[in-house]
Amino acid sequence: MQLSVTVDIPDDFTKGPIDAARLAEMMATIQDIGATRVHWLYYGETDPADPRCGNIWDCYWAHHGKQTIAKLGEPLKAAVQAAKARDLEIYGVLKPYNGGLAGSFPAGSPEAGTASQHSRIGGTIVQLIPFLEAHPEMRVQRKPFAVSAGPIREIRLTKADTSETRLRPEHLRIWVSENNYQYRPLDLVPTGTITVEPAKREVRDYHGNLITAQGDPVRVITLTDLAITAPYVVLISTFTTGTGDFRNTPQGMVEVFDDQGEPLDCVLATHASLWIKPRDFRTYGLEFDQGYGHLPIALDEPWQAASGDRWTHFKGEDEFADEAIFGHGQAGGFIAIARGKNAHHAATPCEAYPEVRELWLGWVTAMLDAGVDGIDLRISAHGSLSDEPEAYGWNPPVLAEYAKRHGPGPVDQAKLAVVRGDFYTEFVRATSALVRARGKKLQVHLHAEAFRHNLVFGQQHGMPANVEFQWRRWLEEGLVDEVQLRTSWFEAAEDPLGAKETSRSKLTHALADPVATEMLQLAHEKQLPVTLNRYIGRAAGLPEYLDDIRTALQDGRIARFDVYEFFDLAQASLDQPGLTPKGDRIAALKARWQTIAASL
Numbered sequence: 001m002q003l004s005v006t007v008d009i010p011d012d013f014t015k016g017p018i019d020a021a022r023l024a025e026m027m028a029t030i031q032d033i034g035a036t037r038v039h040w041l042y043y044g045e046t047d048p049a050d051p052r053c054g055n056i057w058d059c060y061w062a063h064h065g066k067q068t069i070a071k072l073g074e075p076l077k078a079a080v081q082a083a084k085a086r087d088l089e090i091y092g093v094l095k096p097y098n099g100g101l102a103g104s105f106p107a108g109s110p111e112a113g114t115a116s117q118h119s120r121i122g123g124t125i126v127q128l129i130p131f132l133e134a135h136p137e138m139r140v141q142r143k144p145f146a147v148s149a150g151p152i153r154e155i156r157l158t159k160a161d162t163s164e165t166r167l168r169p170e171h172l173r174i175w176v177s178e179n180n181y182q183y184r185p186l187d188l189v190p191t192g193t194i195t196v197e198p199a200k201r202e203v204r205d206y207h208g209n210l211i212t213a214q215g216d217p218v219r220v221i222t223l224t225d226l227a228i229t230a231p232y233v234v235l236i237s238t239f240t241t242g243t244g245d246f247r248n249t250p251q252g253m254v255e256v257f258d259d260q261g262e263p264l265d266c267v268l269a270t271h272a273s274l275w276i277k278p279r280d281f282r283t284y285g286l287e288f289d290q291g292y293g294h295l296p297i298a299l300d301e302p303w304q305a306a307s308g309d310r311w312t313h314f315k316g317e318d319e320f321a322d323e324a325i326f327g328h329g330q331a332g333g334f335i336a337i338a339r340g341k342n343a344h345h346a347a348t349p350c351e352a353y354p355e356v357r358e359l360w361l362g363w364v365t366a367m368l369d370a371g372v373d374g375i376d377l378r379i380s381a382h383g384s385l386s387d388e389p390e391a392y393g394w395n396p397p398v399l400a401e402y403a404k405r406h407g408p409g410p411v412d413q414a415k416l417a418v419v420r421g422d423f424y425t426e427f428v429r430a431t432s433a434l435v436r437a438r439g440k441k442l443q444v445h446l447h448a449e450a451f452r453h454n455l456v457f458g459q460q461h462g463m464p465a466n467v468e469f470q471w472r473r474w475l476e477e478g479l480v481d482e483v484q485l486r487t488s489w490f491e492a493a494e495d496p497l498g499a500k501e502t503s504r505s506k507l508t509h510a511l512a513d514p515v516a517t518e519m520l521q522l523a524h525e526k527q528l529p530v531t532l533n534r535y536i537g538r539a540a541g542l543p544e545y546l547d548d549i550r551t552a553l554q555d556g557r558i559a560r561f562d563v564y565e566f567f568d569l570a571q572a573s574l575d576q577p578g579l580t581p582k583g584d585r586i587a588a589l590k591a592r593w594q595t596i597a598a599s600l
Helices: 020-032 065-072 075-084 130-134 321-326 354-370 396-406 413-437 471-476 507-512 514-525 542-555 585-599
Strands: 002-007 037-042 089-094 100-106 123-128 139-141 154-158 172-177 191-198 210-212 217-224 232-237 254-257 266-269 334-339 344-349 374-377 441-447 482-486 530-535 560-564 570-572 579-581
Touching: 020 065, 020 075, 020 570, 020 579, 020 585, 037 075, 037 354, 065 075, 075 089, 075 354, 089 354, 123 130, 123 344, 130 344, 254 266, 254 334, 354 374, 354 413, 374 413, 396 413, 413 441, 413 471, 441 471, 471 514, 482 514, 507 514, 507 542, 530 542, 542 560, 542 585, 579 585
Parallel strands: 002 037, 002 560, 037 089, 089 374, 374 441, 441 482, 482 530, 530 560
Antiparallel strands: 100 123, 100 344, 139 344, 154 217, 154 254, 172 232, 191 217, 232 334, 266 334, 570 579
């Protein structure tokens, strides 16, 4: 068994510039803990004139990205030299679907339009690669939908059950904005009704837990006699004390209607946001349709106490402090509604376009030219975040191929997924040929969390939906040389970051999962080495993580344990040279690996 470490370099240059000395220290640290390989994520070429260029180092949160590029050039090329100086293997990791970030600058904010001219509902995209900036139509497209118009006349708020609630229409207030920036309050005390009626549909949360069964009695507050024309609306609770009891997922809670009682298209927001946080609708704007609509909130939870805002204590703290407190960034007390639906994923290219696959192969070529020992393909990325991922994938070339195979008529999503999966497998075949022609190896991520039927929402988050990722075919056809098994949900959110104990993410549970078992078995039959990818910054504490290494070793089906990621081991800073270890993780990893190595 071997040890490796993944470096996702944009995270590293958020804290300080990475120069040659710090890069050398990274490699020395990786080698010192006992690792023999580096997995290094690649984000495109740095020359703006190169059609394969990226721009993640220009992103607003990549505070020292430009300095890093000025010192190192393209980071993977520099990393290859630094790794070889330490006799470390280095694999370039490509996220083909990573076309940018599914986040936005509020449309009315000073930052709007500073990074991209393309928008999602709420504002302009915070990072979009130059290729998609030039070809926004090649992003994954939503299935056809009719654009609804007219004012909001009625808002229905559904509680997850029929139990009593302290919330009444008069306890709500409405704020609005024309551009998702610095909302203003309406001089209105809502009126309406409270009823008990059968639930229209089943509601499950982010983790797949049943919140409401279809037909179960639920309590509904209906706000009536409205005439809201603003495109952005916030409903705020007036409670400043007590425990909230009007609870549901945002997606399960909110419906809006027009003059004729017909539903109006909308997307939702809460306090939660993956980037740019904390969010305050009074002084800034919110992040809509980012996947947090499946994390339950209590609408009547106090959001502004007498002593001040709940958000005040976040400022200046660790970037994930709110995730530890609220469970991946979620909080109640208000809910926001924006009119419309996003016509495309913010930053996910569609595999059906020949130009997209050509770009991907160009990236593979660039990594091979940099001198890597192998290429790794990873599906998950940050550009396809949505509350409704299942609604996307209806691009013209996909539909054209679908019609060729199945004729005209309604589109069957399962068959659509096969069409898209065939396009992606075409790319895997081309990559395999390209890599092996250079005498290098191809590794692919097998996402046990997402390559399955009947996904719960959190397993789909961060993955493009409606694609049959044909991993069995990749292995059966002999297209790959190694696999990397990933079981953690997007950003390790199967257990909330900061949780005191694990449940879903416990390694023994993950390895016993039927999908993971099948992946490991087929890899064994094909004599393909398996690397187990594991977040060291996930919910589990360090002792459990160290035990995971021994569990993987004793399992017998795993050849390498990958520590994800270096940023959670040591970080750059502005006030001192070199890298600062994060806690005692480096020392503990080194000690545990020495103990394991001595026992082999």
